[in-house]
Amino acid sequence: MxxxxRLTRSYGDLKAVDDxxxxIxxxxxxxxxxxNGAGKTTVMKMLTGYLEPDAGAIRIEGLDIRAQRRKVQQRIGYLAENCPLYPEMTVIDYLDYQATLHGVPESERPAAIRAAIERTELAPKADQVIATLSRGYRQRVGVAQAILHQPTVLILDExxxxxxxxxxxxxxxxxxxxxxxxxLILSTHILQEVEAVCDRVLIMHAGRLALDSDLAALSNPNRLLVSLEQAPTQAAPMLMALDPVTAVEPLESPDGESPDGRYRYALDTAxxxxxxxxxxxxxxTAGWDLYRLQPEVRDLETLFGAVSRHQEA
Structure with a gap:
């Protein structure tokens, strides 16, 4: 799809998107x-054809965006982060104007506008001037213009x-x-939104793609968390000798000891x-006290922080 x-784009000496x-x-x-500054918006602008890449290729539904830009753009609905609107127009006039720009045939525009208004619950504000709307309703107008021509690709920024x-x-x-x-490609700073609606996550860092993975795989890693009083020199060899365990990672400071005197380990296992x-x-059997034994569960916030720290290191 x-x-x-190998998408690349620079602004002067700054490489905003790097290979x-x-x-999808x-x-x-x-x-x-x-x-902020990771390259997300630059990637989205290149996907929509609003910005030329310095190098690399983009194909959407088999169409090369360089050679067939207009055909690609007809298939895309885009909501920019700042939701650009014409404040002096009414909601319905603005959507009619957008439908014209998207090439919706005149005979189909009323139905297309009505469907977009219904899906974004804008009916009570349809005749109002956009300048009089709250920020939330303006955002809905932005979503409505993105979907009114029934695109096959939706790119929504915040x-x-x-x-x-x-x-x-x-x-x-x-x-x-x-x-x-x-x-649908969704860019947002609200990680709970990604967890609620997305199947997969792409994490950008300093212009490069730092992670590409299904959310389900990230949220349920094949690891067990274990808490014992035994130090790594004693516990790690015993844990590693167990057939289901493929790796043992101490989770504390270099000496392995936490303030409560216990040592924590992550065990990799299928x-x-x-x-x-x-x-x-x-x-x-070893006669040790077991203080914790549970599967590791990571939310997206924890993962995002770990990826960022790893890339910076």
């Missing part, structure tokens, strides 16, 4: 994350910016509905649920 190969490659399948919902909790929940529901017919009883029996 979307193929990106980035990834694929049809109807996938992918979160694009990174600190789509829930300025929305209240009920509106955020509505946008989440709308995103799930849209993925029945569209592939099946944490099956390995836990094996570890418990081995610890009991």
């Amino acid at each position: 979307i193929e990106v190969r 980035v490659s990834f694929d 399948g049809r109807s996938e919902v992918v979160g694009l994350l990174g600190h 789509p829930t910016n300025g929305l209240d909790p009920s509106q955020i929940q509505h946008v989440r529901t709308l995103i799930r509905e849209l993925t029945e017919h569209a592939t 099946d944490p649920a099956a390995t836990a009883p094996v570890v418990a029996r081995a610890v009991s």
Whole structure:
């Protein structure tokens, strides 16, 4: 569906995007994350054809964006981060204007505008001037213009910016509905939004792609967390000797000791649920006290911080 190969873009001496490659399948919902200045917005602008890459290739639905830019753009709906609107226009006039720009046939525009208004719950504000709308309603207008021509690719930069909790929940529901017919790239600083709606995450750092992985695999790593009183020199050899365990990693300071006098380890294993009883029996047989034994669970915030620290190191 979307193929990106060795994408590079510089602004003078600053390399904003550096040799980035990834694929996105049809109807996938992918979160694009990174600190400010990581290169996310530059990648999105190149995907939409608004910015030329210095090097690399982008193909969307088999079309090369350099050679067939207009055909590619007809398939894309884009909500920019600052949600650019014409404040002097009414909502319905603005959407009619956008439908014209998107090439929606005149006979189909009323139905397309009505559907976009209904899906973004803008009906009570349809006749109002955009300048009079709250930030949340302006954001909804931005989402409406992005979806009114029924694009097969949606690129949304901070789509829930300025929305209240009920509106955020509505946008989440709308995103799930849209993925029945569209592939979606979502960029946001709200990591809970990515966890709520995305299948996969791409994390950018300093212009490079630092991580590309399914969220399910990241949230449920094949690791067990173990807490014992035995130091690594004593515990690690015993734990490593267990058949289901493939690696042992002390999780504390270089001397391995935490303030409560216990040592913590992460055990790599193909099946944490099956390995836990094996570890418990081995610890009991050794006559050691077992203070903790549980599968490792990582949320996206923890993972994002770990990736950032690793890249900086």
